[in-house]
Amino acid sequence: MLPPGEPKFRRRPADRPAEILAAALEVFADYGFHAARLEEVARRAGVSKGALYLYFETKADLFRAVVQTAVTPNFEHVKAMAVAAAATGFESALRTGVGLLARNVIADRRISGVVRLVIAESRTHPELATIWYETVIAPGVALMTTLISEAQTRGEVRAGDPRMFAFGLMGPMILSIVWRETFEPVGAEPVDVPKLADQHVETILRGMRP
Template sequence: MLPVLPAGQPKFRRRKADRPDEIIAAAFEVFAQKGFAAARLDDIAARAGVSKGAIYLYFATKEDIFRAVVDQGVAPNLAHIQALAGAPNFPDTLRGAVGLIAHLAGATPLGGIVKMVIGEARNFPELARVWHDRLIVPALGGLTAAIAAAQARGEIRPGDPRHYAVSLISPLLVGVIWRETFLPIGAEPFDLPALATQHVETLLRGMVP
């Protein structure tokens, strides 16, 4: 995950080569807090400690910044899912992977970005397209392939591996949406890592022969 920058950090303390990463990190925060439509380039520039004009040196549009947030701020944290397919002892590997994803969802602004994509996809379909093509397809595909490989080794019961994959992910998505939507109005929170752990153990009881 890209580092979170304190607002207004003086420009002269940073190398020019660092600025794209700093702009992306700032945009990650601003998008999560304000959504895509309400996020202004002025907000991102202020958060990154650069001028608005400096943003245009690296990104032509706000959509380009969002693509960079997905590619550099989110995708690297999900890449380990694709490595599951060749890992031995699928249940233990799955426990570690889901635990890490739950930690990232609970400790970073990722949930705000998820809510933004869901809430604004109708007006900004390119957000959903980027999220689907660059994150959902490889992550869901990697988990599906891992389950299929575990089935071939006899570690997992027969069944549609893609359906299994969706069943594993769904509670975390619901937990993130709950946190982003209902916690601000005082709803009781869920412990995302604990939710993920309980769900994985319960589901594995039905998946493991």
């Protein structure tokens, strides 16, 4: 047994990057990008600041890695399930995709905290918006647009701009994040995101059917 106080990175060197990224996700969500300190990330990960710099040279590098390894896999899971469900029709894909997005991604306060960070700090740190757009937003909108376009070809969805339909689908989900991160802290009644998602799916299906 190692002596008490042995640093985590010496006990489990292979786990070091994963522990750093998990800690960074929490710190970014708690403090935002500008106020986040690498010292705090290192402290929560149980490593030295020097060890952290072995893996990530800048805070932007660390943020990109957080998005790519701690956030993106959740979105990739939702996308994979939605594509699989599309084999039985657009409604199945929509119910599956939006439901999983609400329950497994948006309901995670660490991820919604990162979204708040991007919205709040993209003017002064445009690289954050670029990372989020390239990694999450653009692929997600492209997937939804494709699924809707294919459904239109099959006659499952009425005529209309598939990209605009995709934006309409995501509107309430984005609003729920803004509500949670901006208004709930000052006393607004919380929004049940999964319930909102379920109701929105029924509303949007009625509007998109031929």
